Structures are given as C-alpha cells and as structure tokens.
Amino acid sequence: MSTTLEITNLSKDYGDFRLDNISFSLPKGYVMGLIGPNGAGKTTIIKIIMNLIMKQSGAVKIFGKDHQKFEVEVKKRIGFVYDTPNFYEHLNLKQLKNTVAPFYENWDERTFNDLIDRFKLPLNKTLKKFSKGMAMKSSIAMALSHHADFIIMDEPTSGLDPVVRRELLDFLRELMVDENKSILFSSHITTDIEQVADYITYVQDGKLVFSKTKDDIFEEYALVKGGNEMLDLDIRKGFVGVRTGAFGFEGLTNNLKETKELLANNVIYEKASLEDIMFYTNLNLKTAY
Amino acid sequence: MKIIISNASAEPIYEQIGKQIKAQIISGDLKEGEGLPSIRKLAKELHISVITTKRTYVELEKEGFIDVVGGKGTFVAIQNKELLREKKMKSIEDMMGDIVAEAQKLGISFSELQEMLTILYGADE
Numbered sequence: 001m002s003t004t005l006e007i008t009n010l011s012k013d014y015g016d017f018r019l020d021n022i023s024f025s026l027p028k029g030y031v032m033g034l035i036g037p038n039g040a041g042k043t044t045i046i047k048i049i050m051n052l053i054m055k056q057s058g059a060v061k062i063f064g065k066d067h068q069k070f071e072v073e074v075k076k077r078i079g080f081v082y083d084t085p086n087f088y089e090h091l092n093l094k095q096l097k098n099t100v101a102p103f104y105e106n107w108d109e110r111t112f113n114d115l116i117d118r119f120k121l122p123l124n125k126t127l128k129k130f131s132k133g134m135a136m137k138s139s140i141a142m143a144l145s146h147h148a149d150f151i152i153m154d155e156p157t158s159g160l161d162p163v164v165r166r167e168l169l170d171f172l173r174e175l176m177v178d179e180n181k182s183i184l185f186s187s188h189i190t191t192d193i194e195q196v197a198d199y200i201t202y203v204q205d206g207k208l209v210f211s212k213t214k215d216d217i218f219e220e221y222a223l224v225k226g227g228n229e230m231l232d233l234d235i236r237k238g239f240v241g242v243r244t245g246a247f248g249f250e251g252l253t254n255n256l257k258e259t260k261e262l263l264a265n266n267v268i269y270e271k272a273s274l275e276d277i278m279f280y281t282n283l284n285l286k287t288a289y
Numbered sequence: 290m291k292i293i294i295s296n297a298s299a300e301p302i303y304e305q306i307g308k309q310i311k312a313q314i315i316s317g318d319l320k321e322g323e324g325l326p327s328i329r330k331l332a333k334e335l336h337i338s339v340i341t342t343k344r345t346y347v348e349l350e351k352e353g354f355i356d357v358v359g360g361k362g363t364f365v366a367i368q369n370k371e372l373l374r375e376k377k378m379k380s381i382e383d384m385m386g387d388i389v390a391e392a393q394k395l396g397i398s399f400s401e402l403q404e405m406l407t408i409l410y411g412a413d414e
Contacts, residue, residue, distance in 0.1 A: 173333045198338040213340050
C-alpha cells in the first residue's frame with residue numbers, strides 16, 4: 001500500500017504554542033479527518049504540509065517525496081481548499097478560473113464546468129456577493145479541476161448549513177470511489193468527520209492524541225455509565241475521564257475489553273461519539289495540569 | 290442485494306453487513322458467481338468507511354462465501370448448497386450450545402427447555 005502523506009516527528013515552536021513531535025501517515029485511497037479543539041494545531045499542520053509556514057524539525061513526505069524539495073511537482077497533484085476565501089473578491093468565478101487555470105498543466109475545463117453545474121454556481125456574479133456555501137463550493141471546484149490525487153481541506157464544512165454540508169460529504173464519498181484519491185480534512189465538527197473519514201487523527205494542545213482507523217477507535221472507546229458505588233480508585237484510573245453526578249457516573253474508556261472484564265454487566269456501555277472522546281480527553285488533560 | 294445497517298446496534302457494522310450478505314447467499318437471493326459491488330462502491334452507498342467494507346469482504350472470503358478476483362471484482366463463491374446448509378447448521382448448533390449452557394446455569398430442566406422450544410417452533414399447534 002503506498003502512502004500519500006507521511007509526517008514524522010514534526011515540531012514547531014511559537015513560544016506560546018508548540019506543535020510537538022507529531023507523526024502520522026495516510027495511505028493512498030483513504031480519507032483522514034484531522035480533529036481537535038480550536039487552537040489545537042490543525043491549521044498549523046496543514047499549513048506546514050502545504051509549505052506555507054516553515055517547520056522547525058521533522059519530515060513531511062507527500063507521494064513519498066519531500067514536500068519542500070519537490071514542492072512544485074508535488075503541489076501539481078494536490079487540491080487545496082482553505083477556510084478563508086479569498087483574495088479575488090472583485091472577480092467573478094469565470095475570471096477567477098481564467099487566472100488560476102494556466103498554473104495547472106492538468107487543468108480540465110470539462111470537470112470544472114461539471115462541478116459548476118453540479119454546485120449550481122453562477123459564473124458571472126462577483127465573488128463578494130457569494131454566500132458562504134457558494135464560496136466554499138467554488139473553492140472546491142477550483143481545487144478539484146486539475147485531477148488532484150490528494151485533496152487537503154482546512155475546515156471545509158464550518159459555517160455551512162446542514163444541507164450544503166451534506167452535499168459536500170456526499171461529494172467526497174463519490175470522489176473516494178476512485179482508489180487513487182486521498183483526502184485530508186480538518187474540522188472541529190466531529191460528526192462530519194465521523195461520517196466520511198477512514199482514519200482519524202486527533203491533536204490537542206499541539207500534541208498527537210491518536211491517529212487510528214475509525215473502526216479501531218469505536219472498538220476501543222466507549223461510554224460507560226453506572227452507579228457511583230462502582231467507581232473505586234482503580235476503576236477511575238482506567239477511564240480517560242469521568243463525570244460524576246448525584247445519581248451515577250459517566251466515563252470514557254479507551255480499552256473497552258478490559259473495562260468489560262472489570263465491570264461486566266454492572267454498568268451500561270454505549271458507543272462513544274468523537275465528540276465524547278474529545279470532551280473526556282480534554283477533561284483529562286485539564287486535570288493533569 | 291439489500292443491506293440495512295443500524296448505527297444504534299451494538300453489533301459492529303462489518304458484522305451486520307456480513308450477516309446480511311451471507312443470509313442472501315444461503316437463501317439464494319444472491320446467486321453463485323453473481324458480482325458484488327466493490328468495497329468502494331459499497332462504502333459510498335452505505336456511508337461507511339472503506340476499511341469497514343474491506344473487513345466484511347475479507348471475513349466473507351475467509352469463510353468461503355465470496356471470491357475476490359484481483360482486477361476483476363468480487364463474486365459469490367461457487368459452492369454447493371449442502372456445504373452452506375452444513376455451515377448454517379453448525380452455527381445453529383453453536384447457538385444451541387449457548388442456550389443449553391445458560392439453561393444449566395439457571396437450573397432449567399431438559400423438559401422445560403424442550404417445552405420452550407416446542408412453543409417457539411410453533412410445533413404445539
């Protein structure tokens with residue numbers, strides 16, 4: 001299996017924020033969701049991958065090649081969708097396309113027109129009159145009209161209404177029928193990630209919490225609910241985080257098998273959502289300080 | 290082919306899909322040699338991860354229900370109906386084993402158990 005993205009021991013120190021020794025990789029043909037609270041380092045990682053900011057140490061390889069040494073070659077095969085459009089507000093979509101297209105040898109006019117049709121985007125309206133949904137869709141159309149093999153999206157779904165978000169997710173699913181494409185997308189809307197990602201990479205405070213397949217995560221993590229009398233020190237230690245109330249506790253385990261051996265049928269087990277996982281991991285980090 | 294998955298179920302999704310495909314092969318709704326959708330098509334249609342659908346197909350192939358032919362696709366394995374029935378019988382036997390163990394734990398007698406089965410099977414009418 002060839003690897004689309006491989007990040008090894010990536011670090012960058014901003015003084016007040018530090019991206020700390022991040023490593024993960026994305027095999028070809030899969031979707032990876034990058035999650036974490038605001039300010040966790042998601043955008044920093046993406047900007048480093050795109051070589052928009054310099055890393056301090058570590059390695060980034062895209063299609064097996066160093067992202068700086070082979071920057072031009074590698075970027076031709078990347079479609080980049082970023083969250084803050086855009087510098088060309090006075091242009092309309094047609095003019096924008098005419099500006100961008102010449103930079104790509106592989107620019108495909110037909111794909112572009114198909115996408116414009118599909119997203120029902122007007123070609124002659126200036127971009128500053130676009131709604132947020134339209135702006136995101138045009139950003140995607142621009143990024144996907146040169147047969148990119150690796151699509152990187154920074155917060156593509158934030159600020160979009162549920163209808164447009166679902167359209168976008170459906171579109172991503174369709175793309176992934178082609179096994180040569182890979183997608184990395186960041187979001188703090190964990191339900192979007194849960195719906196389309198094969199791999200999930202979770203960063204918090206500049207550190208990697210995990211990078212795993214979604215299936216593994218949902219097999220290992222679970223919410224556990226039960227009476228407070230069940231909650232002795234050992235049990236408590238086994239949880240990522242626990243909340244207790246007057247009538248019982250709710251905790252998150254990251255080792256469901258072991259928890260089940262300990263607590264058997266004395267408690268209730270429920271599937272943990274990514275949001276639960278983020279919430280309790282965050283709780284844990286806060287109490288650790 | 291018809292597949293319905295439940296996100297609320299405790300049963301892993303790859304197993305839910307596997308069970309339904311198996312059931313359709315055994316019932317003959319899916320014929321021997323019939324093509325199955327690719328893992329990517331299936332993932333797209335069911336809104337689940339490719340990793341999940343891949344796992345289903347790997348398990349089904351291990352159990353001999355399907356053949357994955359590199360470059361061509363995935364097909365319902367050619368195998369005799371007897372063998373399938375045999376497999377299904379084996380799984381019923383396993384389930385009965387669980388029932389017996391559970392019944393013995395609770396001190397339920399053989400005749401009581403037999404009575405339950407008679408009623409459930411509808412053989413008492």
